[in-house]
Amino acid sequence: MYDLVVLGGGPAGYLAAERAAAEGMSVCLVEKRFLGGVCLNEGCIPTKTFLNSAKIYDHTVHGDKFGVTASDIKIDHKAVVARKNDVRSKLVAGIAAALRAGKVKVIEADGTIIGKSEGFDVKAGDEVVSGKKLLVATGSNAVVPPIPGLKEAIASGFGMTNREILDMEEVPESLAVIGGGVIGLEMASYFNSIGSKVTVIEMMPKIAGPTDNEISEILLKNYTSKGITFELGAKVTGFGADTVEYEKDGKSVSLKVDKVLVSIGRRAHTAGIGLETIGVELNRGAIVTDDFCRTNVPGVYAAGDVNGKSMLAHTAYREAEVAINHMVGKRDRMRYNAIPAVIYTNPEVASVGETEETAKAKGIAYKKSTVSMMYSGRYMAENTEYDGICKVLADEKTGKIIGVHMLGTYSSEIIFSAAMMVECEMRINDVKEFVFPHPTVCEIVREAIFKMK
Secondary structure (H helix, E strand, O other): OOOEEEEOHHHHHHHHHHHHHHHOOEEEEEOOOOOHHHHHOOOOHHHHHHHHHHHHHHHOOOOHHHOOOOOOOOOHHHHHHHHHHHHHOOOOHHHHHEEEEEEOOEEEOEEEEEEOOOOOEEEEEEEEEEEEEEEEOEEEEOOOOOOOOOHHHHHOOOOOOOOHHHOOOOOOOEEEEOOOHHHHHHHHEEEEEEEEEEEEEOOOOOOOOOHHHHHHHHHEEEEOOEEEEEEEEOOEEEEEEEEEEEEEEEEEEEEOOOOOEEEOEEEEOOOOOOOOOOOEEEEEOOOOOOOEEEEEOOOOOOOOOHHOOOOHHHHHHHHHHHHHHOOOOOOOOOOOOOOOEOOOOOEEEEEOOOOOHHHHHOOOOOEEEEEHHHHHHHHHHHHHOOOEEEEEEEOOOOOOEEEEEEEOOOOOHHHHHHHHHHHHHOHHHHHHHHOOOOOOOOOHHHHHOOOOO
């Protein structure tokens, strides 16, 4: 009998196990594939490894703009994949070492909840483990819609999800990306940089999902100029042996390509793990949780993608901490109003809080300040394309900062400070008293704040 059984070894699962062990709990973690989950093995880290190589390659190819020239520049995609695997292996080993140090029992097997006796019983491979408390952190799966020919396309290797494309060693001459969200745009960015002719097919009239509309439009223009073709407002209707069929503006189109990436979202992984045996409530396939990450079953918690609230690794980390803190009696609560989001394209996009669109939908009266990244000396020194912006939204009545949105260099690193401003409900005048280091790109936030009317 363990104090806690954790089902799933992704960001929510492994961090929860570490935190629980640090609190003196006996912990068993069950993971059927790899520690680190989708983020470490098939998502966040592998894609950033790819994109860093593409960034170095782009800088080298266009180095003449900065007074640096080189010849016979090539990118070895197989070497990029090999480095990705090396980075992944090192990080997985680090997680395993941390769990061993915390005396967490790790079972590498498929885990299924089989009921409740003295504790919550989980069948893990050939053994059954029981926990006084249970944390479900089984993550999510890529959505594979029932489009005619799609299953056959994936089976043949013509079609891919994020899992397969990150192990593909050849560079396709042409690539269709179904879905203009984060994963789709990041992979479109990478393969465009290394020489593929990329077409992004997106059902919505814009790319980048809930990203601020103005930033989405700039990103679209930026990548169109780099040679990516965008088919917006297009619905995929079928797949052939080497074609993608879609409809746009009432016309049917057949696009012949070498490979297809299907990236239209993810779905909570709740099927087949035995939730029905203990009566855990679901809503549209995701586990229903409260502000403490509790389910409707006392003693059962859920964190990460499996609750369908905010499918981001950093959200999963925080939910794991909230769940463990509640288990041990520490005061804590999950909040979702200041979770930053990043698209690691080149240039980067980062945002936190309300967009103009969500503020209007909620009836929030706001004022805004939008400035060009050219107000940052460092940005000017390190770039030759100057279409980056920073937008700050504040509540019109209170002056509290409710949203920050950026497109440009280092946006992924700067957004944390903006998230703190939103989380702590700082006012415009509060931030005016901060000292920003100079010269840095983060000064752009200060510039936007001081131009707020």
